[in-house]
Amino acid sequence: GAGVSQTPSNKVTEKGKYVELRCDPISGHTALYWYRQSLGQGPEFLIYFQGTGAADDSGLPNDRFFAVRPEGSVSTLKIQRTERGDSAVYLCASRPGLAGTGELFFGEGSRLTVL
């Protein structure tokens, strides 16, 4: 597609449930990032993929959060046993190539609300 696509755009779930958020990056972009943005805050880094592997997952807050990118394109962020504090907008971004100079292109985000 033309841009980074994220689904669902909105997700409301109950505390304790399992959630999957999907990111479809710009075609050909090898680098993919997940960020979390809480209300009134800047985006907070979660994880970065280069190809299929997670190059840096230092931002994942705990072991309830996990992300995969099995074929080096689409990525899924998985949250187990959701808590109310997980409510936020989850942003995905992609960047072309291996060079570290390029800007990140962001999707519109998936807004997660945990009741």
Add this chain to the structure above:
Amino acid sequence: AQKVTQAQTEISVVEKEDVTLDCVYETRDTTYYLFWYKQPPSGELVFLIRRNSFDEQNEISGRYSWNFQKSTSSFNFTITASQVVDSAVYFCALRGTQKLVFGQGTRLTINP
């Protein structure tokens, strides 16, 4: 560790005024990149500019200009003759190796 500080949480000006958004950063990397992103009410982050640490030349793009000063670790953003459509949250960001770190953002409101 990398850190970006945007001390101005909110700014409100009247249309046509000039406004400067401040950004101060910290990094131990010798090579790094600085960015500004705009986040309008729709929520999507829109890339505005990228500068690398070796290029301190200031840049102007229409009503937007950026002042990069390595000596003070600052990368400030000025909007000249502001317009209502400039109202948004603006984020300054820093990337050393691969991870992009954002500041807390400055909410800019341009009043007609």
